[in-house]
Amino acid sequence: MSGMAIVDHRLRSVDDLAAPHACRLLEPDLTALRIAFVSGNYNCLRDGANRAQNRLVRYLLDRGAAVRVYSPTCENPAFEPVGDLVSVPSSPLPFGRKEYRVAWGLSRAVRADIAAFAPNLFHISLPFLHGSSALKLARHMGVPVVAAMHTRFETYPRYYGLGLLERPLLARLRRFYSACDRVVVPCQSAADTMRAQGMSENIGIWTRGVDPDEFHPGRRSEVWRREMGFPDTVPVIAFLGRLVLEKGLGVFGEVVARLRAEGAEFRVLVIGEGPARAEFEPRLPEAVFVGYQQGEALARALAGADILLNPSVTEAFGNVSLEAMACGVPVVAADATGNRSLVVDGSTGMLVSPGDIDGYVGAIRKYLENPTLRKEHAVNALVHSRAYTWDRANDGIVGAYFAALGAK
Template structure:
């Protein structure tokens, strides 16, 4: 296999999509594939890239300068792709780079695999651009329907692709895994908690991930305020960094902000909390939910399709509408009933153990192989 992978921001930002793509490239290289990655780059990336990375001309997105947008597929990059001679083109974002790669693949007679990582259509409402949502949805339909195979993170996303008009036989599932060494109840550290001012018997709700408005930071803050009004003096732990950090701090001045953490430090922070509150409706998979489950936390999540794919509500977590009062109801229930909190956390941990990266990534390899086999059989028949 020779895979040309096109990414919107391969290692500019440490988010779930970029981490998954880098992990996929590492896995492909270990399986003997040749991989070349094409993406915008920055001088100070969030982490070292997996594989050979070719920089594509780009500009920072206004107001979100940590992200960059490619200006298309320039001739120099097209020539590099042709020299590499891929037999699979994998596109991961519906931007100008991704659509340019689709057109190049058609010219070269190479099948196109697209992977769905984010519910891009939901972003418009968070940035005052709701009038453009229908335009965005039309663009997504064209992008995914122009691919030979689309990798969806779960059944809910697969259903949304079918609604867009992608044939069922062209949809496959690429879920996500969790590293049990990085996220584990064994990393819980009461000494570390005490250093942040928490008592051993204090219930600690956590928000972790990138601090951006589309993750529902305002709803999270409203949930904490609703709990305070009911007499629950919870002090949330906020782990992460991002452009909305100042806004988040203003909304929750009494919260503990631990900043950006990675590796063992992140796993320790998550395991040292008690309840994850995840109000986000923009997740395609929900890595945060899975990582909290693996860490032995009880999860209270907005009832999005990505959350339903991971959590059996009432058993391995609690799902509610993305409304502060309803999220607060669920958190209060877990605070008042330690037996329920412990049972939910134990079931969540057991469920998370089934999400093994190697098995999940092998399904992508199998999907590539199936597509190549189909193309060869079609060519032979012709």
């Protein structure tokens, strides 16, 4: 189809990952695109989804597309936004998670701004609230919609004692995604899950990338490890992510307690911050909490670990797993959406049935007791991560954009 990137993904060796012919592109012509980019949270928080959105907008702008971003904003954003950001009137979440902003719909002024911008495509990353309003507006304007799925919202209620809401939430998500022209997800396992749930059949892949100049094994610092109190010969198990219940904090804490009770020798490193820290930290009295990290400091902390334990089942992709792999750290993760497509079980890490404490304990013990296996999987993880570049990732969504436009 006209305008789409042509990519040669046939890699024959590790060296091919860095070779000029590894990803041959005919640069797509995006100058005809005018995209109303509707986000639930573009830069209020620094997380994987927001970083991916900002990288995508930069990619689009650099290639001549016109993009205008519509999102709730806050007084002290986590970082400077890429592109033109129009603030959607919002308020803090009325209960619990005050760091999130809620816009119940698109205001008249925002609608007028969209009309003046005259988009020929909507990109919507939130399936509720003002995301739903944007979908209705797009339908009224006769403009195609590409929806981006970033997280497994339907899994959230179970972590807050609201399991009865899961089925109606699934129905709500099904109505939204089925009304869009195209849906993009970060990996094949997410696409398979959405099809099984009846969300949509027009699903493409917009995967994620990692910067090898930022995340690599050379970031490991024995000096830093010693400053953290980690003996040179003792393996470190890391957690990376926002400290919120849906990231699997309960499972992580239980696994660590079991390993301690069995006499395993290791240390624990927790990288991240969040509202559940007050509840989580007492469960790990010997752990080192380094708080929120970014850039080189994050890469150094990750590379300073020996195993990443990622028990979350809410991820659509698992950015933390990819970043750990790029640092040469094997990953023990939930066999769930995202990690199932990223972690190669028995090669770059190990996959465990969600919530299976015995399984997690057994997998980690294999690494603790067999340093040779741990190093072998660390090398495999590094090699596997090199296929995930941001340009290749963003090329994927261009196909969805042109497919949506062609369908109209």
